[in-house]
Amino acid sequence: MPHIDLNVLGAPLKSCCIDPLTGFYRTGYCQVGPEDIGVHAVCIEATEDFLAFSKAAGNDLSTPNPHYGFPGLKPGDSWCLCAPRWQEALEKGIAPPVYLAATHEEALTYSDLQDLKRHALDGDVNDLLNDLRQKKR
DSSP states (O other), rough: OOOOOOTTTBBBBBOBTTEEEEEETTTTOOOOOOOOOOOEEEEOOOOOHHHHHHTTTTTTSOBBGGGGGGHHHHHHHHEEHHHHHHHHHHTTTTOOOOOOSOOOOOOOGGGHHHHHTBOSSOHHHHHHHHHHHHOOO
């Protein structure tokens, strides 16, 4: 039986973004594994403030790096972000918004689900949770 990656709501993980192609494994999904020491688990929507924060913290996500096939992010782009970096941005008051359905459950090792929910972009969280409860019955 194949392994199914789950999101922070306990449902199958949804795609984060294919343009630009994201994820540690460049599958479009925020999948994590033993090789991913940064834990690229949080599907974000980049904001100007977050990109500036990340650059100042030593991770320039806005400048293209063609050697790695990285186009550089601009505000509005979705991206699989390292879970510890999202938590750090939260603590600084500049956490970017997230897509819960595309955020890997491993993010819960670093961040509280309630914090992620407060920054969620994907619809009414209560509707998502009710859908999950119905599927488990």
